[in-house]
Amino acid sequence: MKYQIRLDVNYDYAAAVSDARHILRVRPREDAGQSVETVKTTVEPRPDEIAPEHDFFDNRVDAVAFFSPHTALAVRMQATVTIDRPAPPLSETPSLAALTEAAAASRAVDAASPIHHLGASRRIADMPAIATYASAILGSRSRASGEAVLALNRQIHEDFAYAPGTTDVATTIEDAFAARRGVCQDFAQVMIAGLRACGVPARYVSGFLRTDPPEGQPRLEGADAMHAWVEAWLGERCGWVGFDPTNAVVAGNDHIVVALGRDYDDAQPIAGAFITAGGQRTRHRADVMPID
């Protein structure tokens, strides 16, 4: 599937901002199943520094700095991306028991290694209540891990209400779990916490969804904005597989990966640190159109 993607993010500041630094993670990743044909990022006002880089997890990053006062910031990303992601062989994955053992014993140290995605991270606390919840759904330790994870993916979708506006980036996983509702980020974090508590390596993914569904299919939740979902590590052979608990689907050819990491902090589309005396307002919009 080939897509034309456009992302617009705008910030308005109540008071002028100076000495600002940002890290942009808005360009799609070059990954297995995903090839980027063209990509262009524009930033307004013109930054005093801009450097394209890759971070530890191989996300494409633009490091941006402003040294003079400005009251607005606009980031636009346009890309053409082809997605060709085969369906993962979920039933041929190792048992949960074998998988967790393999993960804990992994000697890989590269960005794709499961060792980075076990245990709590700063934003995804390890919560006994979620552990209990997830462990019951994952089921027997001899079950194929792919099927077990798929079951959790489906059950979270069942148990949680998709309710935009009820949570924000500062909502803790405890609160979202207790309320059983939230947006894509909350769904993803609950699933990651549950998987990690049971020894399954899981990471946070941010990216895009196809805006308009193919003929006859329902429109996916979260398609107008940047979306978040989960990747679980299902053994050496299968590797990382994307699961979208918000939509109860395996991430296939409608999902375009932009950045991934241990949690939101690693994959945050636009991170910033600056001095200002006032607050800020944000708008953002994503469009993902199939070509041909």
Add this chain to the structure above:
Amino acid sequence: MPVEPAHLRRYATLARHSHDEMMAPDGAVRPHYARLMAALSAMAPPEFDRRSASARQYLSEAGVFHQVYGEASEQSHDWPLGHPALIIDRAEWTTLCDGLVQRAGFLERLLADLYGTRRIITEGILPGVLLGQNPEFFRPLAYQGQLSTPLLSFIAIDLARGPDGRWWVLGDRTQAPSGAGFALENRVATSKAFPDLSRALNVERLAGFFRKFREMLFALGGPDRARIGLLTPGPHNETYYEHAYLARYLGLLLLEGGDLVVHGDRAEVRTVDGFQPIGVLWRRLDADFCDPLELFGASRIGTPGLVRAVRSGALTLVNALGAGILETPAFLAFQTALAQALIGEELKLPTIATWWCGDAESRGFVAESRDRLQLGPAFPGRVGEPVRPGGPRQDGDGPIGSLSPQQGARLIGREIAALSTTPVYGSAGLEPRPVTLRTFLMRDEDGWHVMPGGFARVADSADARAISMQQGGGSIDVWIPSDSPAKPVSLLGPRSDRFARRLPGALPARAADNLFWLGRYAERCESATRLLRLYAARNSEGWSEGELEARVAAILADYGVDVRAPQRGLSTLARQAANTASRIRERFSPDAWRTLKAVVDLIPPRAAPASEGEPDVVALTAAILTHLAGFAGLAHENMYQFTGWRFMQCGRALERGQATASCVSALLSGEAPGGALEALLTFADSSVTYRRRYSVDLSRETVIDLTVLDPLNPRSLAFQVNSLTEVISALPGVHLGETPDLLLRRLARLKVRLQTADAGEVDTAFVGRVASDLGLISDLVTRRYLLSSPQADTPDWIGGSV
């Protein structure tokens, strides 16, 4: 007598349960303590008391204090120094040093591997989980081991001596080890108390170690990177005193995260003379807080972009960000294999036996041996981690056996360290107290060097299980005797290098800001005190509450001082000055700091009973004024009169000018009440001068001439404007002969106005204009030199997000 035979017998009884540093199991004094014990036996009690008192006095005068962890009230405490020092036998020390140097080398390799190829993981020596879940593994710097900059240059290793008489490693301190400055202060204080003893024992000096350290820092900087900073979390940190002390001792800039900015790949200091590059920082700030952009996003004390500067190699931190990973307690469970893989040797110093509960076998062992072991977290602490209600308990009260591997991975069990005891004077003479020893090492191009001494913590009680490095107790000096007299070394005069008088480096904007406000606050406190004295004196002389008193009370109210209960407002003013001073303690003398602190202590917290209230206020104001005059004198006489001093003078002159202006207009406006002229003269401390200069009776013109226009009266408005002109003209970026900017133009206009005015034309409006000009000048100075950012009134880091 400090040591009687009966005392020694009692000591022997108390010390028989552990290895004692001074006394052998048979009750004999160990040879390396013989001289000390002989001297103490011959010392009469009053003499011993006098000696300890001189150590205490030194510490208090030097302003050594510490803040206790977790105390909400940020109270500072006297520094608890005990006597005598811990003495370590020369030969034993040499062996110990071998072990320490070897360990430092091992840690260095370990760190380089973790931030390099991570071979110890790929080869299966260390479980990957201990890296992957480690909060001190900073992924933005995952390959920094491949840079040419050293990752580890200054570390501490905590030791304890076991019952077998061997020294054991309790843990490594590599993040931002504290205690070296305190060790130095303990040494100075102990040497003041027992100069004869430390000489007789040829105690090795510490200065040589610090000189080497300083040389190393400057060598790291290279010829073009001559500026070295000490990065501190700021005055709220419990070891801030030490940061300020070491910065002053080593000649480093004391910097907070907000003093730095990253341009391109370079870190720079915001100074009153613009941005100045900096290449080396001795880091006393925990790594996670250093950069809100790439590390802990909620940090308000970091520098956005700092990690970039490190990654590019343009900035070297001592130690590297992420060096704290070496403090991971679970690593102690893998010491032998790690040492074999990394240095191909066995470690000479044993480490305390540790089991990591991440693997099933150890988990089982720890579960079985629960009562003999102490449980603890496997990883170094992480900041900003959400609290987990009902989470698995890390103190391990629950059954270990039932923990999942994921929960076990966060837990270690370790043997409980039995400590040796060392003699310390308690209320009943010498007592054996459990002791731990923090040693310090630094690395230069010749390798690792151990500080000949250390920081020894002693427990409050004799219970050898009750001590931990974090809990109470006191500290004692550590003496390493040598065979030959110690060569005097000092940081002053490294050999006789070419002499060159150098001006101090550029002043960080934050330090200038604090100095400016210190000048203002000290003067503000003085003005309010003068007014209060005036008010109280008239009251006590029996003047009834009239128009003049009401006017004075109104000015005092503007200062936040309520004449009916003035202590509170006065205390706030004094605290403002002292708190501001405490943020820049490295920039002026301990004497000056103590004088300011004394003002705070002078003011009783609550108002005295009304019946005796008034006389007390008069006495109190007189005492405060004496102290403030002392502070001003010390600042004026002892401070190096360069940029920093100028900012302080600038603040003082502005404040005094505004105070005088507001007094003149408040007292003389409209129909001036009776006594107003005398009151003004009293406030301006100019009564004596007046009588000498003017033979006439008090008149409005002559009083105004003296308090507003006379350029020779140090309390007149004209005098303040003249001194402002003098100090501001000497500030960086002011070049005489160039077109003057707004600041200088305003100042010049004001000066001329005061020079040419006639006393008759000085009315409330005239004085009001002067006051508002002074306000504008203050704003211009602030905007040009002091603000870290031009527009931020309440600066705050905000993390942007989508």
